[in-house]
Amino acid sequence: MSTSILQVRDLHVEFNGVKAADGVSLDINEGEFLAVIGPNGSGKTTLLNLCTGYVRPKSGSIHLDGRAITGLTPRAITRRGVARAFQIPQLFSDQSVLDNMMLALAAKDGLWTMVRPLAQPARREEATALLDLVGLRDDKNRVSRTLPEGHRKLLDIAVALALKPRLLLLDEPTSGVSTLERFSLMEALMSALRSRNITALFVEHDMDVVARYANRVLVWNAGTVMAQGHPDEVFKDERVLKNVVGVA
Amino acid sequence: MRAILLIGAIFAIVVAPMAAPWLQFVLTMAIAKGLAALGVAVLLRAGMISIGHAMFFAASAYGVAFLARGGVSDFGLLLVLSVAITGLAGAVVGAFLIRYRAIFFAMLNLAVSMVFYALFAKLYGVTGGTDGMTIPVPTMFGIVLSEPTFKAILFYGSVALMVVVGLAVHRYLDSPLGHALSAVHTNEVRLEYLGVPVWAVLLVAYIVSAVLAGLGGAIAGFAIGRVVPDFAFWTASGHLVLVAVLGGIGGVPGAFIGAFFLELLHTEAAAFTDAWNLIVGAALIGVIMFLPKGLYGLLTRSEVSAK
Numbered sequence: 001m002s003t004s005i006l007q008v009r010d011l012h013v014e015f016n017g018v019k020a021a022d023g024v025s026l027d028i029n030e031g032e033f034l035a036v037i038g039p040n041g042s043g044k045t046t047l048l049n050l051c052t053g054y055v056r057p058k059s060g061s062i063h064l065d066g067r068a069i070t071g072l073t074p075r076a077i078t079r080r081g082v083a084r085a086f087q088i089p090q091l092f093s094d095q096s097v098l099d100n101m102m103l104a105l106a107a108k109d110g111l112w113t114m115v116r117p118l119a120q121p122a123r124r125e126e127a128t129a130l131l132d133l134v135g136l137r138d139d140k141n142r143v144s145r146t147l148p149e150g151h152r153k154l155l156d157i158a159v160a161l162a163l164k165p166r167l168l169l170l171d172e173p174t175s176g177v178s179t180l181e182r183f184s185l186m187e188a189l190m191s192a193l194r195s196r197n198i199t200a201l202f203v204e205h206d207m208d209v210v211a212r213y214a215n216r217v218l219v220w221n222a223g224t225v226m227a228q229g230h231p232d233e234v235f236k237d238e239r240v241l242k243n244v245v246g247v248a
Numbered sequence: 249m250r251a252i253l254l255i256g257a258i259f260a261i262v263v264a265p266m267a268a269p270w271l272q273f274v275l276t277m278a279i280a281k282g283l284a285a286l287g288v289a290v291l292l293r294a295g296m297i298s299i300g301h302a303m304f305f306a307a308s309a310y311g312v313a314f315l316a317r318g319g320v321s322d323f324g325l326l327l328v329l330s331v332a333i334t335g336l337a338g339a340v341v342g343a344f345l346i347r348y349r350a351i352f353f354a355m356l357n358l359a360v361s362m363v364f365y366a367l368f369a370k371l372y373g374v375t376g377g378t379d380g381m382t383i384p385v386p387t388m389f390g391i392v393l394s395e396p397t398f399k400a401i402l403f404y405g406s407v408a409l410m411v412v413v414g415l416a417v418h419r420y421l422d423s424p425l426g427h428a429l430s431a432v433h434t435n436e437v438r439l440e441y442l443g444v445p446v447w448a449v450l451l452v453a454y455i456v457s458a459v460l461a462g463l464g465g466a467i468a469g470f471a472i473g474r475v476v477p478d479f480a481f482w483t484a485s486g487h488l489v490l491v492a493v494l495g496g497i498g499g500v501p502g503a504f505i506g507a508f509f510l511e512l513l514h515t516e517a518a519a520f521t522d523a524w525n526l527i528v529g530a531a532l533i534g535v536i537m538f539l540p541k542g543l544y545g546l547l548t549r550s551e552v553s554a555k
Contacts, residue, residue, distance in 0.1 A: 052441070078443035090438035092431045099427060106424035107442035117422045163442065 002029040005167060005199055011050060011060035014223075020046040021057065022223040028167065033193065034201045035210040035231070038220035038244055044203040045087060047220065048169045051201075052084050053077045064167070083165035087172045087203075089156035093145035097136060097155055100144055101127035104162035127162070133188050134158045135181070150177040154185065161192055168193070170202035174209055182206070186213055211235065219244055250547055254501055261508075262407055272403050273471060274515050275508070279406040280468040282507030285491035286417060287460030290453055292497045293421065295433035296349065299485045300357030301461045303341075303364040306480035308334040308462035309469030310368065313381035323386040323398075323470075331462040338458020339451070346450040361485055368477035380476030383469045399471070406467050410504060413463065418500045420456065429453050461488070494535050496542020505543045 004027040011024045020043035028034055036044050049055040051062060053074045062070045069077050078084075092100050098119075105123050131137050134154040139147060144155060153176045160168055173189065174182045186209055193200055204210050210217060210231060217234040219227040221244060227237050234240055265272035284305045291298050311330030320326055345356050368375050375381060385398045393401070420426050428449045431439050439446055469475045478484065495506025513531060517524035539545050 074437075074440045075443050075445060078441055084441055090435055090441065092434045092438065094430065094434050095427065103424060103427050103431060104442055106427075107444050115419075115423055115425075117419070118424050118427050119422075159438070159442075 002031060004028065005030050005065055006051065006201075007061075007063040007066075008051070009061045009063075011062070012058045013046060013050060013055060014058065019043075019223040021050065021060075024060070024223070024225055026218060026225060026228070028199060028201055029216075030199055031197065032199060032215045033190070033213060035214035035217045036201060036203045036220055037205070037207070037210060037217060038226075042220050043223045044220050045171055048084060048171055048201075048203065051077075051169060052082060078163065081166035082169065083160040083163040083167075084169045085153075085157045085160040085171065085173060087175065089149075089152040091144045091152060091155060091159070093143075095144060096140070097131065097142055097144050097147070098124070098127055098140040100155060100159055101130060101140075101162055104159045108163050130158045130162055131155075133161075133192055134185065135188070150181065153177055157185075157189065161196075161198075164196065165198060168198050168200040170200060172203055172205060174204065174206050182209065183212075207235070253547060258407065258411065262404070265403065272399065274511055276399070276403045276406050276471045277468060278507045278511035279410050279504070280464040280471065281488065281491055281511065282410065282464070282495075282504035283413065283467070284461040284464030285488045285495065285507055286414075286500065286503035287457035287464070288488045289492040289495075289497045289503045290417065290421075290429070290457045290460065292492060293426075293433065294429045294450060294453060296450075297354045297489060298357040298457070299354050299482065299489060300359070300361030301457065301488050302482070302484035303357075303361035303480050304334050304338060304458040304461035305465035305468065305484065305488070306364060306368060306475065306477070307337050308465035309383070309475035309479055310375065310381065311462075312466050312469045313383050313475050316384055316386070317381070321384075321387045322390075323388050323401075326386055327463075327466050330466045331459055334462025334465070335455055335459045338455045338462075342451050342454030342458065346447060346454055358482055358485065361480055362482060365477050365480040365482075368480055375477070378477060380474050382474050383472070385473075386470070402467065402470050409463065409467075413460070414500045414504070417456070417460070421500070425449060425452060490532060494532060494542055496539070496544035498541050498548055499544055501547075502542050502544035509543060 006028040008024060008026045011021045013021045036047065038044050046055060050057055053069065053072050053076065056071055060070070061068060064080055064082065069080065092103065095103070102118050102123050105126055106118060128137065128140060131140050134157060136151060136154055136158065139151060144152065147155065153173070157170065157173055174185060177185055190213060192198070214231050217228065217231050218225055219234060219240050226243070227234055227240050261275055264275065284301060287304070288298055288301050308330045311333045312326050315326050315329055320329065341360055345353060345360070348356055369378055385393060385395050387393065388401065428439060428444055432446055432449060436446055465479065468479070491506040491510055492503055494510060495504065496502035510528065513528060514524060517527040535542060541548065
């Protein structure tokens, strides 16, 4: 039986009376690739915000490897091994693609021991290898704000991977990525996750991507988990077909 | 190419007072203001404008005056102690102010600096009020120096300090900590999600900027031989921002280029007219309109186009 690395229990949060999480409990098991699907505005991104400390729950608890992380800051949770890629890429737009990567690698190494220049040969090599993985090698010297949206998305994912997380939370990783590049990105991502033993949760609207890559699907609707299970089972569920897949 | 130009410029600064002795004081003051403007430029990297850094410039000069009054006479000791005190003041003030951004950060720096100014001006019995305090010629390794000898040593020492401190700040800005500082400007959220404590990045930068302003203030105090409350007045802080923007924040030399340009322009313009501020203002408008990266941007631009 696989071990649960993230345990969410009876989570409640609401914004102006709208319940984004209404007594949610869930587990993320080590090594799995868990997809979260649901209509727009159902609270999927809020789940990521809660798990990373960006939003504090009204009640309930979140444990990482059995240790409570409820109420910790995003910084503290990141340092415990949870990384995040965003729906709207969060980059250092004035810095080069390579510098974005090297800063992430330096942050992982511990910024305070770093008095030497950012561009160490080993760090540059590691950053270039990760950029290679997501197909951004040719863009490495470009200032990140000049990248097309799809490439910014890829860089955001590469930055999260540079943190060598145990758990990676991805918010719509394929949105903004061209149809042609979508599956090659997912293949590269899956390969990176497997080779680095990274567990991942990803919010996704593309059901083809979900069906092909997720080990388990969690259906989020109106702040609750409507269904969960293997993609084949979930996509046969009438309620899911009617309320989520048809509109997601 | 840029390195050759900078080495040439430093050589010119070193030999200039031999041809025109009056330049020695002007250039010493330019270095003092350049160091303080570099402090302001460090914070500008994070998109934070301080209109109050003259408080550290003044605090250090007053520090020298108080230490001298207390019996410390060695130049090196006076410099190190006064700058250390300023660094400590920077840590205390910075711990409160780095929580704020944009106009709030600028205005709170201004407010705190005016508190410093008021204390220097009103505590007559301690600070001498608007008359200020004298800074006597210090000794060096126990040797009593004549004033001209000390001023010459101060000038050449300042040039050396400009080079050493400039290289150290360049190294700092090129380190992960320096890159994180620029990253505060563009995306604080991502920085937190990298596990980087933004408050610590900013506090280190604030202390570095206070120390740089303190170094400048101590040199200015030694060069003038007196410190007055006007050292901390808000227009002096504004002047440091002006120097930093004029020179450009793209690199360490920018602050010094701005300081030399402004000091020399001021000296020359003041010789012709009382309305020298008009000339300085016109020069600033020209730089902002045509050189958004400041005067230093001219150097980097010519280098890029030469590639």
